[in-house]
Amino acid sequence: MQEVLTIKLAKEITKENYYLPCDAIKLFSGDVSEEVYIDNVKDICVNEKAPEQVREMFEVAKALYVYGYLYWTFFTISFEQSLKSWEVAITMKLNEVNIQRMPRKLINKINALEEMDIISSDEKELFHYVRLFRNGLAHPDYQSQLGHNNRLLISVANQINLLYK
Secondary structure, three states, X not given: OOOOOOOOOOOOOOOOOOOOOOHHHHHHHOOOOHHHHHHHHOOOOOOOOOOHHHHHHHXXXXXXXXXXXXXXXXXXXXXXXXXXXXXXXXXXXXXHOOOOOOOOOHHHHHHHHHHOOOOOHHHHHHHHHHHHHHHHHHOOOOOOOOOOOHHHHHHHHHHHHHHOO
């Protein structure tokens, strides 16, 4: 009979293990240091033209990604934080262009971006895919575990940058 390997994604924090990588990192990444994760996000940037608040919120997402080295679920929380910065960027862009009536729902805000020629119809479709992903994370039935995929952060940064060319 083959042995089944199980790991706990939740790490019980102690003084002794605080600075040590979580078990999932050891399993999926081997013997790596936190420097690998710092390098994974160092070049992901939100355009300087984006509001400072959005840039700061996105920096928190990058920091959480790096801390995923210590605690696996921080990778998912990192992406959730990036989505918050994305949503704020959308609202702030609509405020910046003096939309007459701010939509309440994110779906309508994204549609307004296209109606005001801020994004193309193809870009609107991509924004809606991110919105659907965000909805799944915002209304969970369980704790998602997205893992150490920096492409999620890159995608969100790229969409924010489309708004602030």
